[in-house]
Structure formats: C-alpha cells, structure tokens
Amino acid sequence: MRITRRSAAALCVAAALAAAPLAAAVLPSTAAGTDPIGVAARPAEGSTNVIADGSRIVLGDAPVRMGSAEIKQRSGIGNLDPVRFPAATSAVVVDYTTSTPDGSTAEVDVRALVKDRWSEWTPAKAGTPTALPGASDLVQLRIIVVAPPSGAKPWVEDVRVQPTDKAASSGMEVQAAPLKSRVFATREGLVGGTTANGHVIISRDHFVALPSRRGLANNGSGNYSVKVCTTTGTIRCAFEPVWDVGPWNTKDDYWNPSATREMWKDLPQGRPEAQAAYQNGYNGGKDQFGRTVANPAGIDLADGTFWDALKLTNNAWVDTTYLWTGDGGRGTVSITSGYLNVRSTASSTGAVVGMAGKAAQVPVECQVTGQSVSGSQGTSNIWLRVHAGMYVAKAWISAGSFGAC
Known part of the structure; x- marks a missing residue:
C-alpha cells in the first residue's frame, strides 16, 4: 500500500460553458484570506461510485465499468462542495493525503468559476502553485479514484485548498472562439454499459466521449459539450454533452495547447494521440496503455448521435468544436x-x-x-x-x- 501526502497547485484550464446553478453548499472562507480551507468529505451532486468514510472519500463497490475507453477498471468520482474565498485569487494550492494500494490511483482535480462559467477540470499537480485562467473567488475540487477489477480501495482524505499569488501565467487565457478540429469519429454503442460519469447507456443515446477527464461533465449535465458536424454531403450537426472518457486514451486533452496537455506535449494542439499513433507511428503506434492503435479515433459518438443526429453509416471524419474552450x-x-x-x-x-x-x-x-x-x-x-x-x-x-x- 502507498500513502502519499501531497501539496499541489491547481491549474484550471480554458473557460468552460455557462455555469450550472450550484446545487451543493458553498463553503465559506476562513477569516484570513490566505489560510487553508478544509473541504468536507461529502460527495456532492455529480458524484458516482464513491463513499464518505469519516474524513475520507473511498472508491465504492460498483463493478468494472464498461465505457468508451474499454479499460478494465473500477472508478469513482467524488465532487466536493465549492469553496468561496474572501477575494478573487489568481492561483490555488491543494493539500491532501491519498492511499493507493495494489495498482490503484487517486488524484484531486480543480476548476474555477471564471466569467460566470466553470473552467476545465485539471489535476492538482504536487508542490507548485499554478495560475487559474482568470481571477476567481470560487473553486471546486473533485476526487478521481481508479482501481483494478477487484481488491484495491483507494481513498483521499484531509483535502484543503488555499489561494496563493505565487504562480506564473497559466498560458490558458480564454479564447474568443472555441477550438475546432477535424478528428475521426467512431460509434461507442455499449448499450447497458456505464460511462465514466456514471451514466447508464440506453438505446439511441445522445452523448460523446473524449479521451480525457478534463472535459468530463457530470451525469445529466452539459457544461462540457461539443458541436460535432459532418464534413461531406449535406452538413448535419449534433450538440452533445461529454459523458464518457475515450477512445483509446484517458489523459489526452488534445484540444488544449501543446504546452499544457496532460500527456503528449510534443503533439500539436487539436491532434489526438491515437491519430498520430495510427497515421505516423507515434509512440510506437500504441496508446497510453500499450495497446496497438487500430484506428485514428479522437471522439466516440453514442448511437443516437452517430445514427440519428449525424446520419452516419460508418466511422467518419467530423469537425468537432470543444465549446467550453472559448467565449460566446x-x-x-x-x-x-x-x-x-x-x-x-x-x-x-x-x-x-x-x-x-x-x-x-x-x-x-x-x-x-x-x-x-x-x-x-x-x-x-x-x-x-x-x-x-x-x-x-x-x-x-x-x-x-x-x-x-
């Protein structure tokens, strides 16, 4: 078993879509503006397959999920109550303790409310304060716990967050227009399976999967959504929430600038790692899990999106706009x-x-x-x-x- 104490800065990347009303309680700040604020281990709206055990958030008992990434894992998401600081801050530092037994993982992500929209979720990296995409007095933390098919029970406890002014520019200022890129789309299917945010897939469903949790919306929410349009014949467009992670990778936020991508920082913005692996032999032609990439897919489409909204009959190239990455x-x-x-x-x-x-x-x-x-x-x-x-x-x-x- 591995228990780790981390002190981390949270980088909130790219302005997200219009903020949904905060159903969860908003925790007040402490009296001193720079003091750490403890965040209660209380799973808020949008949490899935986690339980509260005292001061800990622990992976729950749901079985292996069956979603777009097709990786045999048990996973859980614990959204914590938003925290309001007494004044806007340009960066935050997060502190917490984790236990990751038997090949499991645990991380804490953070986002901020900027220009009345939630920014993208970003892992809180250990030790270095990191800038927000804009000044904000409201942040939210999220716990991600992942484990092999049986056994391990990773957890996170004693989560605290505080503002700081010791951070370089994030390089993620809000764009006037959201990023659009042409990527290869595949059909997800998997009716009856469970997506990364806990949604159970129904027949002719409407959602998409992208290969990173940074733009993963809560089940039933669309504050991270895409516009997907066909590229041949009569143009059709679908507007769908991001409810799953995949295809191929789970840490490939290719819509972000190269320098701030979670992995594959030498690839240009807008180019999925799977596409580079398939077309150019990048990373030996393999994904992050060592699997040989069999197609260049950068987005998965639920059946209703694929067949009904876009009228696709086979996998195809589509123009995808990542709506939370820009204003408008x-x-x-x-x-x-x-x-x-x-x-x-x-x-x-x-x-x-x-x-x-x-x-x-x-x-x-x-x-x-x-x-x-x-x-x-x-x-x-x-x-x-x-x-x-x-x-x-x-x-x-x-x-x-x-x-x-």
Missing part, C-alpha cells in the same frame, strides 16, 4: 429525455439538420422570430441560430436574450 453566447437544452431537433428554418416544419441532446450546451450566434412553440421554457416565437442554417426553438432552451440575426 450559450444556451442549455432543457428537456427531460431524448433530444431536440435542429431545424433548417425557424419553424417546426423546417428540415431536421441535426439534433441536440439532453442538457447539452448550444452556441448561440443570434436570434430570429419564427413559429410560436410551447416548451419547457414557456411559449415563444424566438428561435436561436446555432450554426449557419440551423435553428432551435428557444421554448426548449434555457438562455438569455441575444441580438437579432
């Missing part, structure tokens, strides 16, 4: 299940040119007046343009007002 107007798809049709005109008689999944964020370019529609947000004749020639009814979107098209 956003709305949230407010439906209880299924998907929302994306139309070619501001009318329910317009051709269906894509779909938006439950809780997904959609980028809003502008708004137009069209057919009156009744939905979860009331009755409205306002439609939002989410891509050139693509509209969704505002009656089903939680959002503010936007300029006219």
